[in-house]
Amino acid sequence: MTKETPLDLLRAKGYKITPQRRAVLQAFASCPPFPTAQQLCEEVRKQQPDVSLDTIYRNLSLLTELDIVHEIFRSSGNVYELADATHHHHHLVCTECGHTECIDVCPMTDAYEQEAAKKGFAITGHIFEFYGLCQKCQQKLHKK
Ligand SMILES: [Zn+2]
Ligand SMILES: [Zn+2]
Ligand SMILES: [Zn+2]
Structure with missing residues (x-):
């Protein structure tokens, strides 16, 4: 089975693939890892020079809501x-330089779901980032 592309996901969720949505998703391939909305916007502008940063934000917020894009x-x-x-x-997000890295752990446990359930709440998602200092920034601080 081939892996579903973000465009397949969008279609599967019942959303139209507009040229803007397509361009935003494609921009990820040409951007450095973890692009900002500004970087994505510059990339999209190579194809659609008139696109505004607002439009990029609007598209990103929809894609984030649909779990197609992850916002950090x-x-x-x-x-x-x-x-x-x-x-x-x-x-992992460095508070000094902004360096961002994926980490393969999830701090979510059943305990949270149980606590939430006591309040009649069903958890459907969570956001969790670890903030700290990357190796480079730790070394820089030691030298001071
Ligand atoms: Zn750093
Ligand atoms: Zn990641
Ligand atoms: Zn998690």
């Missing part, structure tokens, strides 16, 4: 990656 919260500006439904994971 950073104080210096959020970044994005294409989500992989078969590979649930979280991120």
Whole structure:
């Protein structure tokens, strides 16, 4: 079985593949890992020069809502990656330089679901990032 592309996912969820949505998803391939909305916008503008950053944000927020794109919260500006439904994971974010890396652990446990259930709440998703210092930034701080 071939892997579903983000475009397949979008279609499967009942959304039209507009030229903008297609361009945003394709922009991930030409951007460095974890692009900002601004970087994605610059990439999309190569094909659609009139596209506004607002439009990019609107498309990203829809794609994030649909779990096709994963938004990673950073104080210096959020970044994005294409989500992989078969590979649930979280991120390490450096608070100094913004370096972002995937980490293959999930801190979610049944305990949270049980606590939520006591309040009659059904958890359907979670966001969890680890904030700290990357190796380079730790070394820099030691030298000071
Ligand atoms: Zn760093
Ligand atoms: Zn990741
Ligand atoms: Zn998780």
